[in-house]
Amino acid sequence: MKTIFEMEQLPLDQFRELGLIEGDRLLLPENHIQAMLAGRRTDFIRLEDLSFGADRIPEIDVKLSLSYVGGEASLNIHPVYKEPKMHPSLTDWAKDYLIEGEGRSMELEVESEKGKRQNRIFEYDPETNEFLSYAPSYLFAPEQINQSVLNMGQKARFRKGEWVLLDDGTSIQHRASDSKGLLSSGKQVMFSVKEDKNMVVYRIGDLKQLFGDEKESNNRGLEKEQKKSFEVSKEIDSVSIHERNRGYNQNGSR
Template identity: 35%
Template sequence: MIQQIFNEDELPMADLEKIGLASGGHLSLETEDLQALVSGRRTNMLRLKNLSGDGLQIPELDAKLSLKPNESGNLDLLVHPIYREPQFPDFLTDTEAEELERGQAVSIWKLVKDENNQTRDILIEFDQETKEFIITDTEKILIPDLVNNEYLTPEQKERYRKGKEVEISDGTKLQFSGTERQGVRSNRLALVASIIVDGGVSYMLYQGLNALFGKKRSEKESLQSSAGYEQALRDMDANKNALAQYESNSRENLRKFSR
């Protein structure tokens, strides 16, 4: 999970229209791809059409998209095509880069110095689709407090932050992944993650999750749901209903006040 860091009204609509993903101010992105963008992640592989730049005209291109703030405070649209030869960061050794490329390592956690000589805590992964190394600032990873209604221990949270596999008592295994549109992989097709915010609970239902990296899962295992998962779904629905009622009451009170 990565928290939403951009607002939809900040999206570079003109750039999205140029590549056929928006028209008249309306997006034609899937909900999951839009959520990935505003959360600072990458979309799934998309078929882009009629790209132009630097005197070149490209009829079609398969690529992933992401957003990056520029110096003026606006968002730039980044296009990540399929690279012929991956360029690995200089803070990776040849052995580490090779392990990531070959899928022998899921991710590598490191402490590095940035341009201001400040220590950064990062996670490096390799996107097998675009053949590109992905770097995630672990401070931006939103770590769930609960999964399927079960609290994660401090040790489990630390493992999740470092890209390691976490298993809870109902047999659900999950792992953060910056290469995934939803930001997480699991041995289950679905799970409910919860974040405690200002005394309240925010729920996120993840569905259609990809398997843990390099591991196969049986159809039976992937479809299993625990009592904790079912309870988390009920709590999520109850929370939505309570929020809807609160908003309705607020609107009614506002109308009364304005009379």
């Protein structure tokens, strides 16, 4: 799949400062590297013997991600905060709404770094106690998941981080804070995306489970919405299957 960042863009000096470089080799599992290249966060990794000025940290568990700073890829470190880290774009009500509801997301219009108004999807990462956001316009939605071809409404819900109910009863949800970018009521899904004129199918396994009190009521609403949906036609020249535990790309998250 296409990624936001390329391997040659990785800020190796910043990884080296964290002790994650040996020679020219990045000391991270492939799934962590793919998550960062796709614009997502890694799962937790343990960093040891870090020095920041006069401060020394024997060990710390953090997530890592990449972002563009001044047109170049820069490494972000996400430790576990004792209290939720406040976000300037969120009101107290919005913060409470995201924190108190597992798997919740919220779409808000905010001002971008370039001074333009932009819609972003906000969510809360309970593992680090951080709020994060992404631009749904940059997030691609799959053509098909398992045997379900997604209609326009389902794709829109997917980009916004809302629950999507598939024909086989599986519920899925995009989550920017997850290393694979996807939660599901099933352990694995077949994720089909169009690349040029080919349909490429990825098997994404070991997915974190959807949960929460809102699931049943949300699924009832999705069933009603799907009755109003229409089919999406697609041209497929060939199909190839990649059986990898990979997530998918998500643009513009931070």
